[in-house]
Amino acid sequence: MATTQATRYIIVEGRDIGLDPEGFVVDLTAWTPAVAEALAAEEGRELTSEHWEVIEVLRAFYARYESAPAMRPLVKAVSQTLGSDKGRSLHLMRLFPDSPAKVGARLAGLPKPTNCL
DSSP: OOOSOOSEEEEETTEEEEEOTTSOBSSGGGOOHHHHHHHHHHTTOOOOHHHHHHHHHHHHHHHHHSSOOOHHHHHHHHHHHHOTTTSSHHHHHHHSOSOHHHHHHHHTTOOOOTTOO
C-alpha cells in the first residue's frame, strides 16, 4: 500500500510530486512519464525503450491486480507480455539493478511491492 505521507518533493513540469521515505510517489495519480524520467535521473539512470516496456508491464499488472508485482510475478508477467528473452531475472537485473520489482515499481509510480525489503 502506498504511504500517504510525503517526506520530500521533486518538481516535475512545475508540479510538486510528493515522495515517501523510499522515493515512491505518494499520490499515484500524480505519476507521468516525466515523473519516471525525473526519478530515474535522481538515480543516475537513463530510461531506454527496454525500461519503458517493463514499466508498461508493471503499470498494466497494477491496473489488473491493484498491487505491484514482486519479483516472481514480475518475471512471469514480462515473459508473457514481452517474450521469454526479456522475461528473465538476468535481463530485469540489468535494467533495474538491486531489485527489479522495487526499482521498477518506484519508477512506474506504483506502491512498493509487498514482500520486497
